[in-house]
Every structure is written in C-alpha cells, then in structure tokens.
Amino acid sequence: MEYIVEMLHITKDFPGIRANDDITVQLRKGEIHALLGENGAGKSTLMSILFGLYRPDAGVIKVRGNEVAIHNPNVANALGIGMVHQHFKLVHNFTVTENIILGMEPTVGPMLQTRDAAKRIKALSEQYGLNVDPDAKIEDISVGMQQRVEIIKMLYRNAEVLIFDEPTAVLTPQEITDLMQIIRNLIKEGKSILLITHKLKEIKAIADRCTVIRRGKVVDTVDVADVAESRMAEMMVGRTVNFTVDKRDQERGEAVLSIRNLNVLSSRKTQALKNFSLDVHRGEILGLAGVDGNGQTELVEALTGLRKVESGSILFKGRDITHDDIHSRVMAGMAHIPEDRQKRGLVLDYTMEDNFILEIYGREPYSHKGFLNRKAIRDHAEKLIRDFDVRSGQGALSMGRTLSGGNQQKAIVGREIDHDPELLLAVQPTRGLDVGSIEYIHKRLVEQRNNGKAVLLVSLELDEIMDLSDRIAVISHGELTGVKLPKETNESEIGLMMAGIAGAGGTE
Amino acid sequence: MKSKISVVLIGILLVLAVAGCAKKEAPAPAAPSMKVGMVTDAGTIDDKSFNQGTWEGVLRAGTEFKLDTKYLKPSGTTEADYLKEIGNLYDAGYKFIVTPGFKFETTIFQAQTKYADAKFVLIDGSPHAGDWKNVVGPNTVSIFFAEHESGFVAGVAAALQMKTGSFGFIGGMEIPPVQKFNWGFQRGVDYANKNLGTKITIKAENVIYQGSFDNVAAGQQIAASMYDKGVTVIFAAAGGVGVGAINEAKARATAGKTAWIVGVDVDQYADGIYTGDKSVILTSAMKRIDVAAFDMIKAELDKTFPGGKTLTFDAKNNGVGIPAKNPNLAPEVQAKVEEIFKLMQNGTITVPADQGTFIK
Amino acid sequence: MSRFKNLFTALAAVVLGLLAGAVFMALSGSNPLAGFYYLFRGGLMNMERIGNTLASATTLVFTGLAVAFSFKTGLFNIGASGQMLMGGLTATAIGLSVQMPRMILLPLIVLAAAAAGALWAAIPGFLKAKFNVHEVVATIMMNWIAYWTVYYTIPAYFKGTFLETESRRIPALASFRVEWLTNIFRGSYINMGVFLALTAVIVIAIILEKTTLGFELKAVGFNRYAAEYAGIHVPKNIVLSMSISGILAGLAGATYYLGYAVNMQIGVVPSAGIDGIAVALLGANSPWGVLASSLFFGILHSGKGFMNAMTKVPPEIGDTIIAIIIYFAATGVLFTRLWERITRKWNKEA
Known part of the structure; x- marks a missing residue:
C-alpha cells in the first residue's frame, strides 16, 4: 500500500x-x-x-x-x-x-x-x-x-x-x-x-x-x-455514549413566555423580525430551527433585553417585560446561554468564581451592602465546578481564558441552570463541542424541562433540534414559518420550512 | 495579599537602604574657590534673553576669576520647584547663587533665611513673602533695571529711523519690567513725534501681552496679525514669544515685505538674521543683565558685596540702552540717539517709570 | 502568582530603565554610577529631601491611580491633566474666597476639587457611553478646555496685586501644608496630600477588589458585551468609572496647587497628568503598584537637580535621562512581556 x-x-x-x-x-x-x-x-x-x-x-x-x-x-x-x-x-x-x-x-x-x-x-x-x-x-x-x-x-x-x-x-x-x-x-x-x-x-x-x-x-x-x-x-x-436522549413524556404546562407580533431591527437597521409570535410553555423544550442569520440572534437579544423592540410585546410569566432592562429579566427568572460564549458568556480575564456570579454578584450571600463575600463566592464556584464537571487547571481561581471551549460552555450552562430559571434560552448550546460535552449538556437541558421549566432551544444543528424538542418552530427571514411536533415531521420538511416554504397544516 | 505587602516592603527597604548608605558618605569635598550657581527661570538657558544674559555674566566671571559655575533648570515654575534647585546648588557647595526674574521673589525671601551662609543675587526683583513687603536680607542683593529708559531709547531710535507708520508692542506676561518697557517705548515714540518731527502711531489694539514667555507659536500669530494690520515695527519684550515674532518678521522680510522687530534684554541682532547679514532687528532695548551678574560676583570676590541693598541699573551707570552697533539704523539716527542718551545720563531728559497716559 | 510576576516585570523594567539611563549618562561623558549615586542621594539624603520626594510622589499617586483605574475598567483617561487643572482651579477658588474654620474648609476644598475632577471626566464618559465618542479624543479636548478656562479665570478673578499670570498666594488657612509635618521633614513641601493619597490607594484597592462596584466596573472593562449580557448597565458604568478616575485627578489638583505649590499659575499643563500614564503602566494598574512606582518616580524627580549639581551632566541632559528612565521603565513592562513570550516559544521548540 x-x-x-x-x-x-x-x-x-x-x-x-x-x-x-x-x-x-x-x-x-x-x-x-x-x-x-x-x-x-x-x-x-x-x-x-x-x-x-x-x-x-x-x-x-x-x-x-x-x-x-x-x-x-x-x-x-x-x-x-x-x-x-x-x-x-x-x-x-x-x-x-x-x-x-x-x-x-x-x-x-x-x-x-x-x-x-x-x-x-x-x-x-x-x-x-x-x-x-x-x-x-x-x-x-x-x-x-x-x-x-x-x-x-x-x-x-x-x-x-x-x-x-x-x-x-x-x-x-x-x-x-x-x-x-x-x-x-x-x-x-x-x-x-x-x-x-x-x-x-x-x-x-x-x-x-x-x-x-x-x-x-x-x-x-x-x-x-x-x-x-x-x-x-x-x-x-472512552465509554459508552448515549445518543438517544432520555426524555419521558409529559404534559406541557401553561405558557411562560408569550411573544406577540414582535418587530425588531438588525444591527444594520434592516427588519430582522417581522410580526413574530410564539409561546413557550412550562415543561417543554421548544426548538427554534432556521438557517443562520434569519433572525434568531435578534429574537434572543430582544427576549433578553439586549436589543430594542420596535413594536409588539413580550410577556413573561404573564407580565409585560418588553421594555424591562436586562437585569430585571434575569431577576425575574430568565436565563440565557449565549450564542457566543467568549463574547457574551464569560469575562475571559475573570476567574471562574467571578464568572459564576456574573449576574448575581449583587445578591446575598455573594455580597452584602456592596462588599463581596469571597467565601460564599468560592463555595458557590466549587459547587458548580463539582456539579457540572467543569475541568480547569486551578479550579475556582482559573482564569476563564484558560479553560477549553467545552469546559467554558459547561460552566456557562451550569451557571445559568443554577439560577433555577423559569425560562432557559439556550442558543447553540453545543456549538463546537465534543460528543461527551454535548451529551452532558443535552441531559441538563432535558432535566430542566422534566422539572417543569421552559426551554427555548435555538440551534443550527437540525439533529439537535429533532432529538431534544417537544415542539419545533421554524424561522425564515424573520418570520415564523410554522410549528411542528417532531413525531409528525421529518428533516426534509423542516428543511423546506427553513428555506421559507410554510409547513403544510399547523400542528400546534 | 502577601505580595501586596511585599511590594510596599520592598519599596520601603529600597528607600531606607539608599537613605542609610547616603548618610554614611562624607559630604561633598570643599570647593577650592568660590562656586557660583544659577537657577534658570521658565525657558531654556539659550533663551536669547534673561537666562542667557545672566548665564553669560556668570560664565564670564567664571573664566576671568577661575570659578566653578553651574546652572540648574527647575522642573516647573512653582516656588517649590525653584527652592528645590537652590537647595540642590547649596547642598552641592554652590553658595553664591544668581537668580534671574521677579518670579524668584518669594523663593529668595525664603532662601535668604534658610541658607543664611549663602549669597543671593536677585535680578529684576526684590524678596518678599508674597505680600510685596520687600525684605532684602543681609546676604542678598536685589537688582532692578530702568526698563522704561531702555524702552525709551529704543522707541526714539525706531521712530527716527522709520519717520512715519504704525508701531506695535508684544509683551510676555503683564508684569512690571515688561510694562515699563512698554510704557518707556511709547514715551520714546511720543518724544520723537513731539520733538523730532516723526509721525508714528501706536494703536491700542497693537499693544498685546501674550501671557507667557514661552509660547513661540502664539508670538508668531500675534506678530502676523499686527503686520497684516499695517504695523511696521514691533517691540517684542516677550522671551520665547518674541522669538515667534522674530520668526514671523524673518519670513516676511525674506518675502520682501517691511517687517521690523525691536529686540529686548540683549542685542538680538544675530537672532534676526534672515539672509546674509541682513537682520529684522532694528535695534534692541537692552538690560545689561550680564554686567549686573558679573559685577556682583566681582564684588563678592573683592569682599564688597552690597548685601541688603537694592541696586538700580539705568542710563546713568550704562546698565540699560541700545547696542553700540545697529546696522539697521542710519548713522545720523545712531548719532542723534547717542545725543539723547547723553541727555538722559546728565538728567536733562527724565523718563517716568509709570504708565501715565499710555496704553496698557 | 500573577501578582508576583507583575512585581518581577516591574522590577525588571526599572532595571532596564536605569540601564538605558546609564548608557545615556555614559554617552554624555559622566560616570553613571556617580550619576545614580547622586540621583538617589538627591531624593533621599535627608528628611527634607525624603519629604520632597514624598510630595512629588503624592501628585503622581493620584494621577497614576486615575489612569490605572480607568485602564482597569477598559477606558483610557488621558485627561488627568485637565481634570487636575479643574480640581486645582476649584480648590484655589475656594481657598482664596471662603473664610471658615480649617477643619471645615479643608474637607470642603477636597470635596469640591473631587467633584470638579469628576465632572470634567464624566463629560467624556457620557460622550463615550451615549455617542461612542472615543474617550482619548474627548479627554484631550477637555484638557485644552481646562487649560483655557484656567487661563481666563485666574487673571479675571483671582490674580495677584499686579501679577496677571498667577493667582494670589493661598492663605495658610486653606493650605494643605501643616506645621508639624513641615517640621518633621525640615521645611519640605510635604503636605496633608500624602495621607489623602495613601487613603486613595487603599480605597481604590478596596473598590476594585472587594466591592460589587469594582466587580461591575472591571467586568465592563474586560468585556463590555459579557457585562451587558449579565445585566450590568454599561453606559452608567462608563460614566461612573470616568468620574472616579476624575475624582482622583481632581484631588491631584487640589493637593498640588494648595499643597506642593503656593498658588496657581496659568499657561501650564501639569505634566503629572501624563506621567500618571507611565506610573500606571509600571505599576501594572494595581493601586499598590501605583504607590510603589510613584515613589520611584518621585525619587527621580526630586533627585535630578542634585545629580545635575554634583556631576557634569547638563540640566537638559538630566531631563532627558529622567525621561529615558521613565520611558524605558514604563515600556520595559511591555519589553519584558515580549521577552517572556520569546523565551516561552523558545522553550517550546527546544
């Protein structure tokens, strides 16, 4: 040879x-x-x-x-x-x-x-x-x-x-x-x-x-x-990998998030979302499928408060939060695994323990009257590192920058899930990760759903959407082209909907 | 946390170590002869003006009498900066210290008691505590110049040479010596208009104090605008600002336009040369600063240092005047000016030092 | 670990700076050893000179902290000079026009100067937060506005009896100099500012390391997108960070013009504002590092004259040597980092 x-x-x-x-x-x-x-x-x-x-x-x-x-x-x-x-x-x-x-x-x-x-x-x-x-x-x-x-x-x-x-x-x-x-x-x-x-x-x-x-x-x-x-x-x-996600059947609860006729502009001032409406319920993973750049980023940014809404409304737990700031949305129980973990998810020059309190440093016990409580912060970090198997050279004191991509992502997922959110926005949560990490993160997302929380999964990987979602919503050019149940659809139908061809017959 | 403490500790140790070993050292070897020091004012040692004039006097004495000489340049213009350099000279064994400029007044007030065994020559100022109550210590000589007489002679000379036209004045800071130059110059022009048949005007808008002695660019701009308004001669009593004015005049003279400068403090003819040996310096209103510095050093060596006195250098003792040679003045003008200068020396003509009815 | 490395880097940089200075001294025909001996002796040989060194360092601590604080929070406050001028002008104005017991007057002056510095820095902060105007450009502009404001205000309202270009002398009542301190240091210019500076170091260290405020500010500095994601109000923090930086620079002004100097002169941009950048760089932007590097620069500044007096080094060359030491020490931090990278790479290949 x-x-x-x-x-x-x-x-x-x-x-x-x-x-x-x-x-x-x-x-x-x-x-x-x-x-x-x-x-x-x-x-x-x-x-x-x-x-x-x-x-x-x-x-x-x-x-x-x-x-x-x-x-x-x-x-x-x-x-x-x-x-x-x-x-x-x-x-x-x-x-x-x-x-x-x-x-x-x-x-x-x-x-x-x-x-x-x-x-x-x-x-x-x-x-x-x-x-x-x-x-x-x-x-x-x-x-x-x-x-x-x-x-x-x-x-x-x-x-x-x-x-x-x-x-x-x-x-x-x-x-x-x-x-x-x-x-x-x-x-x-x-x-x-x-x-x-x-x-x-x-x-x-x-x-x-x-x-x-x-x-x-x-x-x-x-x-x-x-x-x-x-x-x-x-x-x-180096061990058996479980590809099929263990997901028990369960009834979905009431809507936690209701998006109504949302219109949002992109950074280039073009219409990124057009009259977009969607509900996410307790106890479900709603997968949002779409080709990259079709409004997913803008949708998530509008939901989290990172982007201004032109018109329409966002109801979270029945309350209008369209114009609330980011902090109050986090406090109200919205967690966000961001699309770009290095740009948004972590302060790379902060230690992991500081990254773990990025949103909650103002809460007891992590701070008291404006002064940080280092011991509580350390304990919190060590717990998350243990629970979410985040591997790093110096544990809680490792700089965010020194972690591998998979461990950075696990840390973010752990941090966000630890907030015990009513709604978890997971945007490409497994992008660029290896099989072991993907399996782990998928398990955690399903766990959220099993605990009766709502998960909005935004992903470009159709497999991921098909495997995890209770319902699949498809976005194309900023518009919702349809919502399908995974059982009642297949990849080619979703693919067509991603290309902007509306699904035959709604199943919602 | 530990390392923070160690940073501070190392810093302290460093300080102590140097301080400690410094103390063990023997003091600087005693100088064989007198050491003469000078602290410069704002501006460089070659400012073609005060610093340079003083330093030339010190240097001349140094060569003539074989003395150690040294000048130091303060890092700023605060009293603390000046006093530090005096301390540096004193600690280095320079116990005869010359300081040019009124800005040293409060500094010398403190220094003359702090360093009682040193001698101070304060040119163009008199020591006080900031309240203008002058106290000239027994180890200090305060020297003034009759700037108004110097300005007067220069004013007469410029007027006689030009006969007609408009003159201007650029001052540095609005302080007594500069003001006296200005008023004396205007008086000289006025004298020439009234007694010698000239027709020179000085408009209020062309009498400007720039506000500093080192802003060369501003000097050039102000001069440019004056020349644009038809001024033919500018009397620039402004240190570095005057250098800017001279630069502007040179540029214009090179282009064939009429633009003259009357120099200040020292003979500035050489500074105004723009082509060959042609200079834009019509004449200069001089203060013989170098003479004053030299004379005081000599007096100290002769053991006749006039400590505690305030001296005035004026026309009578040839402490002010215009240069002996003025290539840009006509011979008959030069002769006439010398005649008038003699009248000032014998008291026939007296020049008041105050503003009178003159501009600014 | 990384702090120890910073200390090592700084010391290496100082050595590099001194070496560069030595080369220059040798080139100008003087013995570098003698030069450094007199330089350090001039800064430290007796209590008065130690006092003067501390007095010079006081201003640098404030401006160094101002720059370091803004660096830490991702901003480059190059406007410490202007903020210092405005702090100084405010302090001078109050010192010359208000009569009240010293116990009240001095704190009032400190607060007012801090407020003036804060305001002067908050404007570029606001422009950055709101319109994304780069703070370097805005603070440089503000420096000149401050320069000309002083240029106009002092002659118009606070000039001396017949001196146009400087304010009246600050009365003893409003001066930061106190007799007992002056006596301990044998008539030096050391003043209450030195304690204020130490306090500032401690307060800034606490803010940066121990408070939620510091946590927010640094998060914005390191990664404003992540901070925004975490719900931290980025524009507010930019303004706040600039304001705190401005407070420090404003205090530099108050202690400089009412402590080190005895009045305020027009037409001068205080060089401490720019030196603060070098101080911050050498001090690795840490408050304690700023303290140490200010002391070092303080020795250089106050020892320079004695070096000139004792050696044949002309004052102009003396200035150049000091500038070279500062420049090489500050950029030496960068050099040593480069060196580390090279050695690391070499180790990899070996």
Missing part, C-alpha cells in the same frame, strides 16, 4: 502534559482519512508538527516514502501539504484572486500581474466544481464560499495533500452537503485528504478510514465502513 504522508511514532511533550504519545497516522494516496478526537485530545498538536510549527520530541515524518524534516510551514507547502484552517486567513477587502496570490504575487517588473492568476483560479474552480468568482471581494461572499477560496489557495500552491480542520463547524446544512461533494471531487482528481473532526456523521458519510485519538494516544485506526457510529464515539470518549 502506498502512503503519501506518514507520521510515525510521534511524541511531543509540553510542560506537565504529553500532548502526543507515540502517535502513528498514515495517509494513503487518494483516500479521505479522518482524525477523530475530543477537544484537547492532541489533534491540533499533531497537525502543528506536520506543519513545522512544533518539533516532535520523538518520531519521524515521511512524505512519499522519504523521511523529511519540516522546520516551518513553507517546507510543508513545498512538500505539497496544504491546510484549510477552521478560522480562515483572508483579507476581507481584497478580491479572491488577490487573497490567493498573497505572498507569491506574480509581477512584471514592479507591476502586479493578476490576469494570468485569475485565469488559473477560474480553471481550478471549474475543474473541482468550486464555482468561485476570482474577482469577488471576500467581504461580499458567504462563509461557505470563503472556505472554497481557502481550498483553491491550497490547490493554487499545488497541494497534493489537503488537511481540513473542523471544516463544517461554520457551515449551514446546505453548505455542508456542498462541501462533501467538493471533497469527493478533490479525491477524484487525485488529491489525498486528512479530515480533522469530531462529527461522526460526517466521517461516516465521507471518510475511508479513521484514526481515533484519545488523550494523546491512538486508540485505533479503522475502516469507516466496518464500524458503527456508536462504536467510534465510544473509542473517542
């Missing part, structure tokens, strides 16, 4: 931790090889070694059978290895062509010569079915299209091996489907692909083989076709 890239017995130590322990990954020519592991399992370190950002303490790298020393990313590029990063490295006010030739600009004398480059980009785009316009500006094209620009950038540099780092994290369902097709095209044209992900479904759908890494060690390399999803999850997490 011919291998194009081999990383053999790679070991890398960081102070206090062995990030890679005797890892061997072999990429065959023309295959899609998935690298599966939880956050912090050692995938990024391994790829950084392949790109010359770190040097391994032990082990060798072979490319096309020859042992190579990769000192820096340029060496990797010269060997035909290219990477599509999770966060794109593009200059927004440059065109596609300008971005692609950046760093290797073709010149005639002192003059930039872009015409030939644009032609070649056009050709590459057609060859791989990428459909990229070389003259478009980055700021004018969608996220999915930007990713394709990154792909062309690698192809333009004659990359034979392409590495995709969590490529679907930022994409809509349609874009994911498109990306899968692009990856298949790449294989057809003779490229080899290393896919870093923790999404089992994608691996199952597209990868040939899969190497599973847990805590710096290789668990196994398997042929994807032979192994069930649940088995791969077990390998990744």
Whole structure:
C-alpha cells in the first residue's frame, strides 16, 4: 500500500502534559482519512508538527516514502501539504484572486500581474466544481464560499495533500452537503485528504478510514465502513455514549413566555423580525430551527433585553417585560446561554468564581451592602465546578481564558441552570463541542424541562433540534414559518420550512 | 495579599537602604574657590534673553576669576520647584547663587533665611513673602533695571529711523519690567513725534501681552496679525514669544515685505538674521543683565558685596540702552540717539517709570 | 502568582530603565554610577529631601491611580491633566474666597476639587457611553478646555496685586501644608496630600477588589458585551468609572496647587497628568503598584537637580535621562512581556 504522508511514532511533550504519545497516522494516496478526537485530545498538536510549527520530541515524518524534516510551514507547502484552517486567513477587502496570490504575487517588473492568476483560479474552480468568482471581494461572499477560496489557495500552491480542520463547524446544512461533494471531487482528481473532526456523521458519510485519538494516544485506526457510529464515539470518549436522549413524556404546562407580533431591527437597521409570535410553555423544550442569520440572534437579544423592540410585546410569566432592562429579566427568572460564549458568556480575564456570579454578584450571600463575600463566592464556584464537571487547571481561581471551549460552555450552562430559571434560552448550546460535552449538556437541558421549566432551544444543528424538542418552530427571514411536533415531521420538511416554504397544516 | 505587602516592603527597604548608605558618605569635598550657581527661570538657558544674559555674566566671571559655575533648570515654575534647585546648588557647595526674574521673589525671601551662609543675587526683583513687603536680607542683593529708559531709547531710535507708520508692542506676561518697557517705548515714540518731527502711531489694539514667555507659536500669530494690520515695527519684550515674532518678521522680510522687530534684554541682532547679514532687528532695548551678574560676583570676590541693598541699573551707570552697533539704523539716527542718551545720563531728559497716559 | 510576576516585570523594567539611563549618562561623558549615586542621594539624603520626594510622589499617586483605574475598567483617561487643572482651579477658588474654620474648609476644598475632577471626566464618559465618542479624543479636548478656562479665570478673578499670570498666594488657612509635618521633614513641601493619597490607594484597592462596584466596573472593562449580557448597565458604568478616575485627578489638583505649590499659575499643563500614564503602566494598574512606582518616580524627580549639581551632566541632559528612565521603565513592562513570550516559544521548540 502506498502512503503519501506518514507520521510515525510521534511524541511531543509540553510542560506537565504529553500532548502526543507515540502517535502513528498514515495517509494513503487518494483516500479521505479522518482524525477523530475530543477537544484537547492532541489533534491540533499533531497537525502543528506536520506543519513545522512544533518539533516532535520523538518520531519521524515521511512524505512519499522519504523521511523529511519540516522546520516551518513553507517546507510543508513545498512538500505539497496544504491546510484549510477552521478560522480562515483572508483579507476581507481584497478580491479572491488577490487573497490567493498573497505572498507569491506574480509581477512584471514592479507591476502586479493578476490576469494570468485569475485565469488559473477560474480553471481550478471549474475543474473541482468550486464555482468561485476570482474577482469577488471576500467581504461580499458567504462563509461557505470563503472556505472554497481557502481550498483553491491550497490547490493554487499545488497541494497534493489537503488537511481540513473542523471544516463544517461554520457551515449551514446546505453548505455542508456542498462541501462533501467538493471533497469527493478533490479525491477524484487525485488529491489525498486528512479530515480533522469530531462529527461522526460526517466521517461516516465521507471518510475511508479513521484514526481515533484519545488523550494523546491512538486508540485505533479503522475502516469507516466496518464500524458503527456508536462504536467510534465510544473509542473517542472512552465509554459508552448515549445518543438517544432520555426524555419521558409529559404534559406541557401553561405558557411562560408569550411573544406577540414582535418587530425588531438588525444591527444594520434592516427588519430582522417581522410580526413574530410564539409561546413557550412550562415543561417543554421548544426548538427554534432556521438557517443562520434569519433572525434568531435578534429574537434572543430582544427576549433578553439586549436589543430594542420596535413594536409588539413580550410577556413573561404573564407580565409585560418588553421594555424591562436586562437585569430585571434575569431577576425575574430568565436565563440565557449565549450564542457566543467568549463574547457574551464569560469575562475571559475573570476567574471562574467571578464568572459564576456574573449576574448575581449583587445578591446575598455573594455580597452584602456592596462588599463581596469571597467565601460564599468560592463555595458557590466549587459547587458548580463539582456539579457540572467543569475541568480547569486551578479550579475556582482559573482564569476563564484558560479553560477549553467545552469546559467554558459547561460552566456557562451550569451557571445559568443554577439560577433555577423559569425560562432557559439556550442558543447553540453545543456549538463546537465534543460528543461527551454535548451529551452532558443535552441531559441538563432535558432535566430542566422534566422539572417543569421552559426551554427555548435555538440551534443550527437540525439533529439537535429533532432529538431534544417537544415542539419545533421554524424561522425564515424573520418570520415564523410554522410549528411542528417532531413525531409528525421529518428533516426534509423542516428543511423546506427553513428555506421559507410554510409547513403544510399547523400542528400546534 | 502577601505580595501586596511585599511590594510596599520592598519599596520601603529600597528607600531606607539608599537613605542609610547616603548618610554614611562624607559630604561633598570643599570647593577650592568660590562656586557660583544659577537657577534658570521658565525657558531654556539659550533663551536669547534673561537666562542667557545672566548665564553669560556668570560664565564670564567664571573664566576671568577661575570659578566653578553651574546652572540648574527647575522642573516647573512653582516656588517649590525653584527652592528645590537652590537647595540642590547649596547642598552641592554652590553658595553664591544668581537668580534671574521677579518670579524668584518669594523663593529668595525664603532662601535668604534658610541658607543664611549663602549669597543671593536677585535680578529684576526684590524678596518678599508674597505680600510685596520687600525684605532684602543681609546676604542678598536685589537688582532692578530702568526698563522704561531702555524702552525709551529704543522707541526714539525706531521712530527716527522709520519717520512715519504704525508701531506695535508684544509683551510676555503683564508684569512690571515688561510694562515699563512698554510704557518707556511709547514715551520714546511720543518724544520723537513731539520733538523730532516723526509721525508714528501706536494703536491700542497693537499693544498685546501674550501671557507667557514661552509660547513661540502664539508670538508668531500675534506678530502676523499686527503686520497684516499695517504695523511696521514691533517691540517684542516677550522671551520665547518674541522669538515667534522674530520668526514671523524673518519670513516676511525674506518675502520682501517691511517687517521690523525691536529686540529686548540683549542685542538680538544675530537672532534676526534672515539672509546674509541682513537682520529684522532694528535695534534692541537692552538690560545689561550680564554686567549686573558679573559685577556682583566681582564684588563678592573683592569682599564688597552690597548685601541688603537694592541696586538700580539705568542710563546713568550704562546698565540699560541700545547696542553700540545697529546696522539697521542710519548713522545720523545712531548719532542723534547717542545725543539723547547723553541727555538722559546728565538728567536733562527724565523718563517716568509709570504708565501715565499710555496704553496698557 | 500573577501578582508576583507583575512585581518581577516591574522590577525588571526599572532595571532596564536605569540601564538605558546609564548608557545615556555614559554617552554624555559622566560616570553613571556617580550619576545614580547622586540621583538617589538627591531624593533621599535627608528628611527634607525624603519629604520632597514624598510630595512629588503624592501628585503622581493620584494621577497614576486615575489612569490605572480607568485602564482597569477598559477606558483610557488621558485627561488627568485637565481634570487636575479643574480640581486645582476649584480648590484655589475656594481657598482664596471662603473664610471658615480649617477643619471645615479643608474637607470642603477636597470635596469640591473631587467633584470638579469628576465632572470634567464624566463629560467624556457620557460622550463615550451615549455617542461612542472615543474617550482619548474627548479627554484631550477637555484638557485644552481646562487649560483655557484656567487661563481666563485666574487673571479675571483671582490674580495677584499686579501679577496677571498667577493667582494670589493661598492663605495658610486653606493650605494643605501643616506645621508639624513641615517640621518633621525640615521645611519640605510635604503636605496633608500624602495621607489623602495613601487613603486613595487603599480605597481604590478596596473598590476594585472587594466591592460589587469594582466587580461591575472591571467586568465592563474586560468585556463590555459579557457585562451587558449579565445585566450590568454599561453606559452608567462608563460614566461612573470616568468620574472616579476624575475624582482622583481632581484631588491631584487640589493637593498640588494648595499643597506642593503656593498658588496657581496659568499657561501650564501639569505634566503629572501624563506621567500618571507611565506610573500606571509600571505599576501594572494595581493601586499598590501605583504607590510603589510613584515613589520611584518621585525619587527621580526630586533627585535630578542634585545629580545635575554634583556631576557634569547638563540640566537638559538630566531631563532627558529622567525621561529615558521613565520611558524605558514604563515600556520595559511591555519589553519584558515580549521577552517572556520569546523565551516561552523558545522553550517550546527546544
């Protein structure tokens, strides 16, 4: 069997931790090889070694059978290895062509010569079915299209091996489907692909083989076709993962939240919500499905008081809170797991104990007459860290910044649920998290619902919505396109409603 | 918490350590001869004016009599800042201290008792406690100049040279020496108009005190607006502000326009040169500050230091006047001015020091 | 842990500053060891000089705290000079026109100066909160408004008998200097401000570390979006933070013009307002760090003249050397952080 890239017995130590322990990954020519592991399992370190950002303490790298020393990313590029990063490295006010030739600009004398480059980009785009316009500006094209620009950038540099780092994290369902097709095209044209992900479904759908890494060690390399999803999850997490959410049937109670004819403007002063009405009841998880950017953000911000309402009203526990401030909504029993945990959810430069009292520092016992009670704050933090299994280096005194994404999210979820809210607004609560954390957070959301509380779940992951929701509301272009019971619908119907085609017959 | 305490402790230790070892050191070696110190006023040592004039006198005495000389520059213009530098000079063995400018009045009042074994020369001021009740200590000499006489001579000279036209005045701060320059200058112009057949006007709008001695940009702006209003000669008694006025005059003279400056305190001819040896300085109303500083140092060496006295340098003792050479004045003007200066020296012409009926 | 690191960084920065100063002294033909010896001796060799060092440090503690406090809460108050001027002007106005027992007069002056500083800083705070006008721009403008306000007000209402450019002398009744303190420190300019400054350090430390107010303000400073999410009123906190910063700068004005100086002069932007930035930087924005770095800068300021008097270093070069030490010490904090990053990276690769 011919291998194009081999990383053999790679070991890398960081102070206090062995990030890679005797890892061997072999990429065959023309295959899609998935690298599966939880956050912090050692995938990024391994790829950084392949790109010359770190040097391994032990082990060798072979490319096309020859042992190579990769000192820096340029060496990797010269060997035909290219990477599509999770966060794109593009200059927004440059065109596609300008971005692609950046760093290797073709010149005639002192003059930039872009015409030939644009032609070649056009050709590459057609060859791989990428459909990229070389003259478009980055700021004018969608996220999915930007990713394709990154792909062309690698192809333009004659990359034979392409590495995709969590490529679907930022994409809509349609874009994911498109990306899968692009990856298949790449294989057809003779490229080899290393896919870093923790999404089992994608691996199952597209990868040939899969190497599973847990805590710096290789668990196994398997042929994807032979192994069930649940088995791969077990390998990744190290224990049995329960995919089906344990949800007992229960009657929903009265409406806690009533949204009536809400009109809200977006930050760009366009109409983000149009006469939006919806009720959320006690004892239910109401899932709000929709393609990103269809008014979900504005809806949640209007509900929490972060955004001004133009017209319409919000009733919470029967009281009109349309113009209440954020603080009084929190005090009234509304909790919010924000969409962007690092922007809104945490003060990264605060310790975890301070982050845990972010909304309730003014309450007894955490403060008394304006003075903080450090002991009560510490006890509170330690309880949450224990109850919600938040892992960090220095416990309550860890800076928010030092926690992994999953633990940051668990901390936020824990904090919000600990408020014992009447209504929990959970916005993409599992975005970017590994299977273990997702399972854990889902369990907690259902627990809320079982305790007779209301949960409004806003998610871009249709699976999540389908699995968790008692009812599914679909939003498109700021309007409610319908409400369905999960039993009585399916993904394709919801998908159509997300595209703005109203569901046939209401079931509410 | 512990580390907070340690920060403070380390700070204190540092202070104590330096203070402690400092005490063990022997005092600075005694100077072989007299050490003469000077504290500058606001502005630089080369301000072409007060600081520089005083320093030149000190330096000349230093070379002539082989003395240690040193000037210090205070970090601000408060009494505390001045007194600190006097203390620094004193602690370093400089016990003959010259200070230029009235702003040292309250400072010297305190210093003359605090440092009773030092000698002080206060130029252009007299010590007081802030109440203008002058107390010149036995170790202090207070020196004044007849600025009005200096301004008068310069006014006569400028008027005679120009014959007709409009003059202006730019002052620094509105303080007695500057005011006396102004009034003397106006009196000189008035004298020339009445007795020597000139037709010079000075409008109230062209008599301005800028309010500081260091705002060069403001000096330039004020001068520009005066020249725009048809003024041909500006008497700039304003330190750094005057430098701005000179810059403006140079720019205009270079462009071929008429723009003259009457300099102040020292002969400013060299500062006004804009091309070759052509200068915009018509003449300068001088105070022989350097002479005063030099004379006092010499007196101290001769053991005739006039402690406790207030001296006035005026026309009679050649303490004020215009330069001996004024390339921009016609020879007959120069001669006429010298004639008038002699009349002032023998008392035929007396120039009052007060405002009288003159502007500002 | 991180506090210890801050202390180490600051000390390294001070050493770096002194080294840079030494190089410059050597370049100007003086022996750096002698230079530093006289510099520190000048700041500390007797009680009077220690008193003067403390008096210089007093102003810097206030302006340093003002800048550090605003930094901590995510704002850059570059307007300490203007707030100091307004605090000083208010204090001077009351000191020159109100007659009442000293026990009442001094607290009144302190409160009024604090209020004036607060108001002067609250305006940029309000503009930031309401219209998102950057506080750096607004505070610089306010500095000049303060400058010209003083320029007009002092000659118009408080000028001396025939001096246009400074106010009348502050009567002993309204002065922050007290006899017993002056006597202990042998006629130094040390004044009650030194106690006020210490109190301010303690109060600000308590506010930042122990109160819900500090919790809110820092949350807004570190991440205004998260603070907003948590229900903290961000605009209110911006105004409040600027006001507290302004109070500190206002107090700097009161203690400077009524304690260190004996009257108020026009046409001067107090340099302590800008020095406060360096103080805050070196003190890692912590109140105790500000205290320590103010003492250090105080020694430099009050020892400089003696260094000039005892060595051949000309005063102009002396100023430059002090500026270099301050500059390198302040930016040294940044250098050492860079160095840490480089060594960390090197360790990784090794």
